[in-house]
Amino acid sequence: MKPLAALFALAALAFAEPSPDKSVGSKVAPTLIDVFLDFQCPPCRMFHDQTLPDVIANYADKGKVLIVYHDFPLPIHNHALEAAHWANAANSVHKYKIVSDALFKAQPQWVASGDLRSVVATVLSPAEMKTTEAHLKDASIDAGLDKDRQLGIQMGLKQTPTLVVTHKLQTYPFGGFISYSILKQALDDINSK
């Protein structure tokens, strides 16, 4: 990554105000974890299901880290962008995380069928579904996704999942699936600095 681009990206990460629905943990936590995910990528699903719950329970919920989610749909995944649209549209009813969970849980099904709507409908009420569908084509969603994508590009992202851990303006990038036991040791070491 070019030094100037890295500096801007780091500043963006450190000072951006995260959406409360796309973040977990205390805003005054000493460590920030920016998580870049693609709903269609299998390692992202593994990370979301196997690693993230422990990080949330043991670090975010205890005020040690702030986790901020970023959507980074890869062009090689034919339904990833649409899935990101559904999750972000659900943000209009404050259900981004619930829809994200549902999308990762049912990933093999909708990747095969392409039917995202029915997956989202399983976790939203009819009224929420109506609002979400009304927001699907919002320009603000495209703008938000583009912002995440630009941030990822500035950070030199080549893959998903990618975690960028920032502590005292020092960044630690983790590309690809990472297990909780290794991430835990990393976070403990980083937080002790």
Next chain:
Amino acid sequence: MKWVLLFLRVALGAVFLYAAYAKLIAPWYLFAGNIDSYQMVPPWASEWIARTLPAFELVLGVVLLTGWKLRYTALVSGLLLLAFWLSMVTAYAKGLAIDCGCFGSGEAVSKLTLLRDGALVAIAAVLWHFSRKRHAV
């Protein structure tokens, strides 16, 4: 031929030294994360490899540069590089877009990394083959 073999031995040693250096200057868990992303070994093995491999690469690099016991060091280097290459081929075939972890973080597994690692395996094989015929190159 003698000078070609000398060049190959020094080049291979330098590659191992650089690989070790790039990993040792970063926290071990960044490399452990790279290994984890291959999804081939359990987390405890990723940690063990991340903590030991850079030092092993450092020793291999130094020994290759000196030419000591080349017959054995070329064989060990070749087998290690072959293991790396097979891991990368498997990840590439699975469609995993991951860091190769070859020289620290930041380089994705690609056709280029496969080609480069394959060439290094070939160099180690050449060194091993010729070192069987003479004591040192």
